[in-house]
Amino acid sequence: MSTDARTARISNCIREKLSGLSDTGIRAASNERCIFKVRERIQSQIEGPYEPQMVSIGPYHRGKPGLQLMEKYKLIYLKQLLQRTGEGNLEICVAAMANLEGVAQSWYSDEKISHDGDDGFVEMMLLDGCFILELVWKINLPTQSTDGILSDALFIDLLGIENQVPFFILVELFHKTNSDSGARSKFNDSAQRLIDFIILACDSTENEYVVDDDQVIHLLDLVYKARTSSFAAKFIALGPRIGIPEDDPFSLYHITSASELQEINAVEFVDSGKGPWLEITWENGVVKIPRFMVHVDTERLLRNLIRYEQHYTRHHKGTREHINDYAIFMGSLIKSARDVEVLRHSKIIINKLNDDQAVSTMFRQVSGGIYPGKGFCYAGVFSEVEKYAKRWWTKLRRTYFNTPWSPISFVAAVVGLILTFLQTFYAIRPVGRN
Secondary structure (H helix, E strand, O other), X not given: OOHHHHHHHHHHHHHHHHHOOOHHHHHHHHOOOOXXXXXXXXXXXXXXXXXXXXXXXXXXXXXXXXXXXXXXXXXHHHXXXXXXXXXXXXXXXXXXXXXXXXXXXXXEOOOOOOOOOOHHHHHHHHHHHHHHHHHHHHHHOOOOOOOOOOOHXXXXXXXXXXXXXXXXXXHHHHHHOOOOOOHHHHHHHHHHHHHHHHHHHHHOOOOOOOOOHHHOOOXXXXXXXXXXXXHHHHHHHHHHHHOOOOOOHHHHHOOOOHHHHHHOOOOEEEEOOOOOOOOOEEEOOEEEEOOEEEOOOHHHHHHHHHHHHHHHHXXXXXXXXXXXXXXXXXXXXXXXXXXXXXXXXXXXXXXXXXXHHHHHHHHHHHHHOOOOOOOOOOHHHHHHHHHHHOOHHHHHHHHHOOOOXXXXXXHHHHHHHHHHHHHHHHHHOOOOOO
16 A cells, blocks of 8 residues: 555544544633533542532532432522512523523533533523522621521532533623613622632631622632732742742752641741731741631632642643642641641641641642642742751750750750860969969
8 A cells, every 4th residue: 555545544534533523622621711520530539529519500510419409499599589689580581591501501621511402501500690699699688598508518519610600601690680780890799798708718818809700710710819819919029039949949849847847946837817828928937827727628629729720820821820839838837637736826727627637638638649830839938948947056956955944954064064174174284383
């Protein structure tokens, strides 16, 4: 067979395979605004970190048996929203969702979510979107009952990487049920209060991010930006001072654990307050770390944020994996229950699990499968802490001042040494003439 004939045969075979690909699937796989399913290999590392426990949002987990109770609440919340805004808005909202059906479906990476005119997809977008909007409204008005469904598990479900609807769906539904001219401003205000509430509930810190619905992809994206935006700006402004040390590029892979650093009196750990928990700083023997609350769903929160960050940074040139780096930092600092105890006594870790070993295990599991990349956020802190711990004065303190009585013993030893020297000196010194 000639070379040309063989080339043509192979080319035709590949062309047939290419023609069978779904254009929608190709677009979704390369689209930064994509809601995707986590690969099974990653899922299997821990049981269900990306799967909702209370409520399904979007198509991926719709219809699962353990989530059916919340389907009733979705209908209840839709009815309450329509009673509040006008029964006639139902047809308006359905029409709006039908018009956005094709665009919304293209945001999902799973090729099974296709534009086939299925009424179920439109109904799902309406119910899920209105459930979130009514939940936001109830949160913003403390006098309104949330029917006892508010919990950390619910909030983490709303931040699940596989459990999202496009943010423009929420914006459109809000506009259709709020006809006044200030609807957009009101929506941003409502979203702002939602994100403040979720962040405070999930990690007990304050939020500095200002919502702009044009820049938001979905709720997880909103929380991710709220957690990273201010730190990212400071990181860029500081530049190399907190980057990888040029003279010791491997120093970023190791830091002495919190308990070891405390035992040698090398470093003091200080709670820097309720600011964004990425802003870890080092200065003159003091590591300042914002307080971090650990509860039963913290691991799910971190895993979903990290997985989304990996996707986000691939599509945004110049962005860093800040939450990935935070998990590595804490996982390096915390190697045992004793390390958690040190940080808990410093008011840095708020342990809602009431089990220091469980917190240590959680950070080890979260940081176990991720690695620092170029521009590791805390390389400078790693390097400076290790250099400081190895200084001669630190070694002296470790050797001679590691107990409350050590300074007295050290002084006594020095005085004894001086007296011994003087005694020896005068003993061997020639006696002078009178």
